[in-house]
Amino acid sequence: MYTIKYRVPESARSGQSARSEEKWYHVSILTQYTCTSTGASNKKRLHRKQYCIATTKSSQLENLRSEFGLPVVMDPIGNGNCQFAAVSYHLRQYGIHRSEETLRQEVVTFLRQTPVLGNRICGANWWTSILKQPRNNLSRMSTEYEYGDQITLQAMSQLNNMQILIVSTRNSATTLISPDGSSCLSSRYPLIILGHYPEGAGEHYVALGYKRHALERIVDKSAQVTWETDPPTSDDDLNVGGDDLSAGGDNLSAGGDDLNAGGDNLSAGGDDLSAGDDDLSAGGDDLNAGGDDLSAGGDDLNAGGDDLSAGGDDLNAGGDYLSAGGDDLSAGGDDLNAGGDDLSAGGDELSAGGDDLNAGGDDLSAGGDDLNAGGDDLSAGGDDLSAGGDDLNAGNYDLSAGGDDLNADGDDLNACDLGSPNTSDITRLREMVQFKRNRKHVHQNRHVILPREIWCIIVDIVLKLSPLSRYSLQRVNRMFRDLVGKTPPPRLYLCPSRFGDVTVSPISVRKIIALSGSGSGLVQAIRQLIRHSSWVNAWLFLRLATLCGWYTVEGIWYRRKRRN
Structure with missing residues (x-):
């Protein structure tokens, strides 16, 4: 003993x-x-x-945390978009801003173009695991509020080159989705952690936070997920939150200096930036981005302030000369200089500012003089500046259109507009082109169309500042109605024994004050909700929520004053 x-x-x-x-x-x-x-x-x-019974948002999240063992950072609305909403939240932490609708459409497009998911060597077509036809399944998946499945998770994993860990309330159902189809948790990929209620328990996805010790316990208990190496010893070893920038486990350097994204994700627009586990260099090897071959012809491709060369010539973007074929094409201050040499298009496109400056296969020369834009951009604003097969020559100050149109911004700029077919007023021509460009830009920017993701952020901020503005925004158009519908309406708790059934007819705020008291939490919540000087004269339209005693505010109404 x-x-x-x-x-x-x-x-x-x-x-x-x-x-x-x-x-x-x-x-x-x-x-x-x-x-x-x-x-x-x-x-x-x-x-x-x-x-x-969870009556507040914090108590609901606390219940979820006790079930998953990890903090719940986002609990999306259970309307069928919960999987895409949870993944969209995690992508925003990496600097990839995609709304639920945009992410869904990208997944459908990716599945339509990619028949094999995961391991492409021994993998099978993704539609072999479903009963429906591929076309019918993609048509159904492209519909909003349609539940996502394992196939959509695999597609999102390959689209963003990330691992997705699905922590289920049933420990045996915890799985890992990897771009290569493996079940090994690796530090080479950024990690997204989702919580999942399986069938029979709600079938819902939530976004989970990262805790190293809790994650180790979850992986150790799971029979389907393993560590690629030993478990990480610190929070920085596993790439969570966009802090780790890796390229297949190899060193990614630029001229001996560190290429650092400041803790944010360096993304190639959804394409894979990888070196295939080899050295990432331009010395005759392929620099693969999105499946396309980017090579420098065996010369050094260096961004560390050294020479960025193509074909043995000096191609430098560090504010120095940008040369091709030994001649200086200078972009320092937007100066397009011929320097006495022959600057010809030779049937190819000479692009300035992303627009086509085309000589129609003929010679564009300055006759030994400088063709200078004076620090401005000499371009046609997206339209073709062509000589119709004739010579555009500044050596003899002969500006000839040859009967063809010299177009700028889609408008006809003929030689007759300058007073005579033969004129030496190059400055006047340049000013007229610039004037027409500015006029077109003003016309194009009159109505600015913002992306849907920006509208989503704007509407979310407006609803936080003024919750009742949702009822005005819903009547604008369908887009605003959908954006407002993503944010749950405000809710109030009215004791059933005291107020009875309030869904039959609207209830006045004065009656609520009389029954619950002016200093009650219910009255204070109504005052913060309405935010109007005459809030006590308002009438509330309420609808019963899922929990007993909780009501969603469907509308606010003010009774008109009677006229004597």
Whole structure:
């Protein structure tokens, strides 16, 4: 028989701080005490899980955290878009901004173009795992509020080159989705953690946060997920939150200097930026971005302030000369300089500012003089500046259109507009082109169309500042109605025994004040919700929510004053 010394903390008494004392316990007594305490703790947890009704957002998230073992950072609306909403939230942490609708359409497009997912060597077509035809399945998946499945998760993993860990409330159902189809959790990929309620338990996705010790326990308990190497010893070893920038586990350097994204994700627009586990260099090897071959013809491709060369010539973007074929094509201050040499298009496109400056296969020369834009951009604003097969020559100051149109911004700029077919007023021509460009830009920017993601952010901010503006925004058009519908309407708790059924007819705020008191939490919530000087004269249209006593505010109405 052995006795051990055991330290038992005592509860704090009134007026005293918590203290602990040392006692001697027999081994059998200590074992009985430990089992009793553990059993009481489990009994309390099970009782709370069975009878506790979550009435606030924080209590709901706390219940979810107790079920998954990880913090719930986002609980999307269970309208069928929960999977895409949870992944969209995680992508925003990496700097990839995609709305639920945009992400869904990208997944459908990717599945339509990619028949094999995961391991392409031994993998099969993705539609072999479903009963429906591929076309019918993609048509169904492109519909909003349609539930995502394992196929959409695999597509999102390959689209963004990330691993997705699905932590299920059933430990045996925890799975890992990888771009290469493996089940090994690796630090080479950024990690997205989702929580999942399986079928029969709600079938819902939530976004989970990262905790190293909790993640180790989850992976160790799972029979389907393993570590590629030993578990990470620190939070920085596993790439979570866009802090790690890797290229297949190899070194990504630029002229011996570090290429760092400042803790954010460096993305190639959804394409894979990889070196195939080889050295990332331009010395005759392929620099592969999105499946296309980007090579420098065996010369050095260097961004560290050194020479960026193509074909042995000096191609430098560091504010120095940008040369091709040994002649200087200078972009420093938007100066297009011929320098006495022959600047010809030779049937190819000479692009300035992304627009086509085309000589129609003929010679565009300055006759030994400088063709200078004076620090401005000499371009046609997206339209073709062509000489119709004739020579556009500044050496003899002969500006000839040859009967063809010299177009700028889609408008006809003929030689007759300058007073005569033969004129030496190059400055006037340049000013007229610039004037027409500015006029077209003003016309194009009159109505600015913002992306849907920007509208989503704007509407979310507006609803946080003024919750009741949702009813005005819903009547604008379908787009605003869909954006407002993503944010749940405001809710109020009215005691059923005190207020009765309030869904039959609107209830006045004055009646609520009379029944609950002017200083009650319900009245304060209504005042923060309406934010109007005459808030006490408002009438509320309420609809019963899922929980008893909770109502969603469907509308606000003010009774008109009677005229004498």
